[in-house]
Amino acid sequence: xxxxxxxxxxxxxxxxxxxxxxxxxxxxxxxxxxxxxxxxxxxxxxxxxxxxxxxxxxxxxxxxxxxxxxxxxxxxxxxxxxxxxxxxxxxxxxxxxxxxxxxxxxxxxxxxxxxxxxxxxxxxxxxxxxxxxxxxxxxxxxxxxxxxxxxxxxxxxxxxxxxxxxxxxxxxxxxxxxxxxxxxxxxxxxxxxxxxxxxxxxxxxxxxxxxxxxxxxxxxxxxxxxxxxxxxxxxxxxxxxxxxxxxxxxxxxxxxxxxxxxxxxxxxxxxxxxxxxxxxxx
Numbered sequence: 656x657x658x659x660x661x662x663x664x665x666x667x668x669x670x671x672x673x674x675x676x677x678x679x680x681x682x683x684x685x686x687x688x689x690x691x692x693x694x695x696x697x698x699x700x701x702x703x704x705x706x707x708x709x710x711x712x713x714x715x716x717x718x719x720x721x722x723x724x725x726x727x728x729x730x731x732x733x734x735x736x737x738x739x740x741x742x743x744x745x746x747x748x749x750x751x752x753x754x755x756x757x758x759x760x761x762x763x764x765x766x767x768x769x770x771x772x773x774x775x776x777x778x779x780x781x782x783x784x785x786x787x788x789x790x791x792x793x794x795x796x797x798x799x800x801x802x803x804x805x806x807x808x809x810x811x812x813x814x815x816x817x818x819x820x821x822x823x824x825x826x827x828x829x830x831x832x833x834x835x836x837x838x839x840x841x842x843x844x845x846x847x848x849x850x851x852x853x854x855x856x857x858x859x860x861x862x863x864x865x866x867x868x869x870x871x872x873x874x875x876x877x878x879x880x881x882x883x884x885x886x887x888x889x890x891x892x893x894x895x896x897x898x899x900x901x902x903x904x905x906x907x908x909x910x911x912x913x914x915x916x917x918x919x920x921x922x923x924x925x926x927x928x929x930x931x932x933x934x935x936x937x
Contacts, residue, residue, distance in 0.1 A: 692905035715906035741806035741867035749814030757822035801877035810863030821852035857925040
């Protein structure tokens, strides 16, 4: 008995050590970016490298507020507007679409699911040209509409694939009970099925928002005006012909990921619940 407890204790210690090592490996790039943002340009290229700033440099963060045509607060507002719009479109379209795929059998259903998987594998560069032509013909090029629609195309297939498992796991008896209580198809869907699938809907909303927030290619391609561009486009303000301001660039990266970090901190309950429930129920 004692031997089994000792073996179990050794296994727990080894697992903890591996977990700590993995955590350090994952967090070190973030730590190095933060440290670089607080260093002077001279100290960044010091050999051997320093693991903490000897001279605290906050000028790189002060430069984020206003740097030529780039305004951080305006760009943050642009990114929030584009990301919220893409999130709304993705969720509104994915919820009924995933329900229909999960609950009804029709010709081409498997092909449709396969097409959603294929769209997740396509590189962004393949989609830029046809989208550019489409937005030019629709006269929405260089507007937020182009960025919102293009970013939504990333979140919609992912959301459908996640939510399909939720709706497929809901017993048909639950829908029939709702019909007996006087609900029609719409009210049963809105009042019974969507609340049950709430963890999955939250996960889809969060990741659709994050996809749009981190997008650079669509925002740079479909929006020309600096005043309309998202926050990610500001990275090129610190990369010039004669060199890169690494402390400014690192500070920009830290500022940009703050909303992402806050979302994961405050919404981790929904993220974990949504991903694990979808995996078990699917």
